[in-house]
Amino acid sequence: MKQTLLPLLLALSLLFTGCGWMDGRYSSVTPHLEQRQNTQPEAIVASDYLDLMDALEEMIQSGSESGVINVADYPADAVDDGMGIAIKYATEAYPLGAYAVDGIVYEIGANGGLPAVAVTIAYRHSPMEIRMIREVADSDEAAEEIVKALKDFDAGVVLLVDRYAPMDFTQLVRDHAEEHPEIVMETPQVTAAVYGAGSARVVELTFAYQTSRDSLRQMQSQVKPVFDAASLYVSGDGEDRQKLSQLYAFLMERFDYKIETSITPAYSLLRHGVGDSRAFATVYAAMCRLAGLECMTVTGTHAGDPWTWNIVLDDGHYYHVDLLRCSELGGYHEFTDPEMSGYVWDYTAYPECPAAPAAPAAETGAAHGTETKPTEDTTLPPEETTEPTENTEE
Numbered sequence: 232m233k234q235t236l237l238p239l240l241l242a243l244s245l246l247f248t249g250c251g252w253m254d255g256r257y258s259s260v261t262p263h264l265e266q267r268q269n270t271q272p273e274a275i276v277a278s279d280y281l282d283l284m285d286a287l288e289e290m291i292q293s294g295s296e297s298g299v300i301n302v303a304d305y306p307a308d309a310v311d312d313g314m315g316i317a318i319k320y321a322t323e324a325y326p327l328g329a330y331a332v333d334g335i336v337y338e339i340g341a342n343g344g345l346p347a348v349a350v351t352i353a354y355r356h357s358p359m360e361i362r363m364i365r366e367v368a369d370s371d372e373a374a375e376e377i378v379k380a381l382k383d384f385d386a387g388v389v390l391l392v393d394r395y396a397p398m399d400f401t402q403l404v405r406d407h408a409e410e411h412p413e414i415v416m417e418t419p420q421v422t423a424a425v426y427g428a429g430s431a432r433v434v435e436l437t438f439a440y441q442t443s444r445d446s447l448r449q450m451q452s453q454v455k456p457v458f459d460a461a462s463l464y465v466s467g468d469g470e471d472r473q474k475l476s477q478l479y480a481f482l483m484e485r486f487d488y489k490i491e492t493s494i495t496p497a498y499s500l501l502r503h504g505v506g507d508s509r510a511f512a513t514v515y516a517a518m519c520r521l522a523g524l525e526c527m528t529v530t531g532t533h534a535g536d537p538w539t540w541n542i543v544l545d546d547g548h549y550y551h552v553d554l555l556r557c558s559e560l561g562g563y564h565e566f567t568d569p570e571m572s573g574y575v576w577d578y579t580a581y582p583e584c585p586a587a588p589a590a591p592a593a594e595t596g597a598a599h600g601t602e603t604k605p606t607e608d609t610t611l612p613p614e615e616t617t618e619p620t621e622n623t624e625e
Contacts (some may be wrong), residue, residue, distance in 0.1 A: 277348075279302040283317035284325075287335065287350070291321060291328045294358030296351065299547060303345040310339055314348060321553060326391060326427030327364070331356040332437065333419075337610055340411035364433065366391040370398055373434065380438070382414050386449045387437040395432035412513045413458040413521070416450045417442050441494055450498040457501045459619070461518040470544045475552070476563040477519050483558055490555070496591075509539040511554040516541055526552075538574070542581055549582045574621030 274287045277300050286300050302310055318335045321328040333353040341347055354361075365388070367373050371391050380388040381404065384560035400423040401582065406413040426433040464481050465474040484506030493499035493506065496513050500506035506514075512528045519526035525544035529551070532538055540553040543565070550565035551574075557564045567586045 251359055257403065265358075265530075272340075275300045276304070277302050277313075280316045280321045282314035283313050283348075284320050287321040287352075288325060288327070288502075290350065290352060291325070291332060291349065292361075294361055296353070296354070298350050299342050300348045300350060301342060301345055302339075302348055307344070307346065312341065324428040326429075326431050326433040329426035329428075330364075330389070331361050331435040352578075360389075364389045364391050368392075368394065369394045370396045373398070374403060376435065377403060380436075381419075384416075384440065384444045385438065386444075387435065387469070390434045392434055394429050395430060395434070400434075400436055409513050410520075412510075412517050413454060414451065416447045416495050416498055417452075418494075428471065441571060447495075449493060450502075454497050454501050458518060458521055462521045471543075474524055475519065475526075475545060476524060478515065478522065478524075478574050479552075479557065479563040482515055482518065483554060507539075508533075508555055512539040512541050515554055519543065527581065529576050529581055531574060533574050540574075542584060542621075549584045551584050 275289070275550060277286055281307075283300065286298075290298050305313065314337050318337075318370045323329055324337060331354050333355040335353075336351050338349045339346070339350060342349075365376055365378060367390055368384075369392065373390050376388055376390055377400070394501070401421045404421050405418060408418040413548045417440055419440045422437040422439070424435045425481050426435070442450075461478060461481050463475045485501070488500075488504050488506060490507060491505050493510070496506060496510035497517075500510045500514055509528075509530075516526045516528050519541075527542050529540050529542055530537075533540075533553075538553075540551060540556075542549055543552050545565060550567065551571055552563075552565055556566075569586060571584075
């Protein structure tokens with residue numbers, strides 16, 4: 232009997248002392264109760280208002296809706312004032328709290344027989360939304376994230392900018408849309424909000440599109456081959472003037488264009504033959520840049536009406552190019568400043584286009600005199616416009 236009980240008692244003693252064996256190997260086993268205790272978060276302790284501020288920061292970062300702060304070492308008559316300072320900081324100055332927190336309430340009591348503060352936090356944003364905030368170092372990195380959001384037609388983006396500097400986000404979006412019509416199909420309406428105080432801020436941008444995200448992505452995929460084809464059309468060696476003229480022909484001979492305004496300018500111009508002066512100028516400038524040519528858009532007026540055209544760099548000299556005016560003249564023409572009669576623009580914002588010193592008009596293609604300007608009309612989006620017949624030779 233004793234021989235039978237001894238091995239059993241030995242096994243039980245090993246089990247209860249936290250030791251055991253498996254597959255012939257001896258191993259130490261941690262009791263389950265101890266494992267559960269190790270998973271408990273450490274108690275938050277505060278001895279001054281700075282500790283209280285840190286405690287609220289920690290709760291907000293983790294998305295905690297409630298917590299207890301032990302204040303045994305905090306002067307009892309100063310806890311209320313300290314919580315007031317900490318709450319004001321967490322909801323106004325602390326960027327994440329200013330963005331995510333709707334309100335904080337607290338109650339002073341005891342926890343385990345020691346003085347403590349029970350805190351409850353109400354959020355206007357979910358923990359998932361808080362975790363989705365992208366942290367960037369400065370305004371340059373913020374601009375890169377905004378560009379990515381525009382490329383993907385996101386409904387918005389939220390950024391934590393460590394070294395924040397004031398930015399005109401609406402103008403940033405407009406400029407990028409103008410410079411990259413091959414990517415941004417529609418310029419969204421921008422709503423911007425900045426949260427917090429100090430060097431770090433949370434920036435929340437909301438983009439409102441009139442066209443659905445799926446439709447914009449389809450448009451983007453349909454215009455990309457056209458821009459790619461334009462680059463191939465002028466690839467290889469050649470004078471700037473030759474490439475600029477070829478790109479003009481590539482664009483202007485695609486359709487018998489209808490001069491109207493659309494909210495999706497590049498798509499409407501390249502797929503439906505519908506566009507205004509701004510659509511022509513931005514698309515042409517993008518095609519030139521993709522082909523390695525210097526070309527910029529100029530915003531001003533012509534005959535008193537809003538108008539957009541280009542300035543190109545040709546053989547070291549700058550010239551104006553108005554595609555619609557060229558179309559009336561029957562081909563690609565470059566114009567100097569004196570030849571831009573009837574046009575008004577910010578002369579300080581763009582390079583001068585002086586008359587070429589000795590080149591004859593036949594070589595430069597410069598046109599003289601003033602031509603009648605086409606009229607731009609506003610119309611429905613391109614989906615509701617009858618598509619013209621595309622030039623089959625092109």
